[in-house]
Amino acid sequence: MTANPPEKTLRRVAVILGAGGSGRNLLELVLPLLAQDREIEMHGVFLEEAEVQHAAELPFVKELCRVTFSVREFTSDQFERSLALRMRTAQRAIAVLAKRAGVTHSFRNVRGPAVRLLRETASASDITVFEPARRLGPTVPRRARKLPPIVVAVGDLESGRRALLAAGHLANGQASRVCVLVTGGAAEDPQAISRMCAEGLPGHPASVRKVPQEGGVLALVDAAHAAGAALFVIAATDDLLEPATLQLLRERLRCPICLVRQWSGNAVSK
Numbered sequence: 001m002t003a004n005p006p007e008k009t010l011r012r013v014a015v016i017l018g019a020g021g022s023g024r025n026l027l028e029l030v031l032p033l034l035a036q037d038r039e040i041e042m043h044g045v046f047l048e049e050a051e052v053q054h055a056a057e058l059p060f061v062k063e064l065c066r067v068t069f070s071v072r073e074f075t076s077d078q079f080e081r082s083l084a085l086r087m088r089t090a091q092r093a094i095a096v097l098a099k100r101a102g103v104t105h106s107f108r109n110v111r112g113p114a115v116r117l118l119r120e121t122a123s124a125s126d127i128t129v130f131e132p133a134r135r136l137g138p139t140v141p142r143r144a145r146k147l148p149p150i151v152v153a154v155g156d157l158e159s160g161r162r163a164l165l166a167a168g169h170l171a172n173g174q175a176s177r178v179c180v181l182v183t184g185g186a187a188e189d190p191q192a193i194s195r196m197c198a199e200g201l202p203g204h205p206a207s208v209r210k211v212p213q214e215g216g217v218l219a220l221v222d223a224a225h226a227a228g229a230a231l232f233v234i235a236a237t238d239d240l241l242e243p244a245t246l247q248l249l250r251e252r253l254r255c256p257i258c259l260v261r262q263w264s265g266n267a268v269s270k
Contacts, residue, residue: 010041010104011263014121015097016130017090018047018114023131026256027097029231030129032172034101044094044107045121046087049114115246118259122236126262127166133250148230149177149206153220155184157192159235162263164200167233170258175203179227181220183211217245221252229255236261 015030017023034040091107098105110117114133122128152167154160164180171177178201182193187210197205207227211219217240224232232249234240236259249257 010039011037011127012043012125013040014043014045014125014128015094016045016047016118016121016128017093018049018131023090023093026129026131027093029170029256031097031101033127033166033169034097034103036169040101040103042094042098042101042103042105043121043125044091044105045117046090046107046109047114047117048083048087048109048111114250115243118246118250119241119243122241122259122261126260128236128259128261129256130250131256132253147174147177148228149179150231150233151179151181151224151227151229152233153181153183153211153224153235154186154193154196155235155237156186157189157196159237159260160186161196161200163233163235163260164196166258166260166263168201169263170231170233173202175201176206178205179229180205180208181211181223182208183215183220184213187211187213217248218252221249224253224255229253231256231258233258233260235259 013030013034015023015026017026034042087109094105094107118128118130150167150171152163154164164178167178168175180193180197186193193208197208209223211223215222220234221232232253232255234257239245240259
């Protein structure tokens, strides 16, 4: 009697969108990763943060346009309808992305604290991608005629390999788009880092920079800013998933964040 072949395990990629925007830039960044492997199940999540829930319960809400700085006033009913419209827009965008990538997908709407949702989602997914907290301020300048880099942080060799491999897939095999930030124990073995880059990327990365460990996550955030990162990739270690660290990433980074818990395979060819 012939044994049945083992069932394939789908990779879980979670994409978290918020009420602050459509997340179009985030979805475009994720597409190369999804298109590399059909054994992926994408989970779209629309997050209504606790602060947004509180605003919806007020008699009226004022919204400041980030482009014109004009103020618009909404009643609570209008605000709820606006949220519902943004949720449906996000749902359609996730469905379109899944169709373009040829992967299965699901979608859900969640209300609650953002950091708690991020911890729960990252612990249950192979990769979790989300946008930073919305805030006023100057936009990150983009270099003309050149795609902005994908910055990957490597704190140790084991988790760093997974993050670097995912970064190579997100860069669609363009190793020259990947900037590597090395910190912690990984910084003590430059030769191992060189081997890891050779195995995880189809070519030489744009740069490999050592970041002092004593600066912690904040030093990595500053380095990502300096590089003009389009996406920040980092391993979802237990330390990183601490609420204070996740909150720091959401508030300080200006680009989307990719948390890598599990990822394996070969480097994607250019």
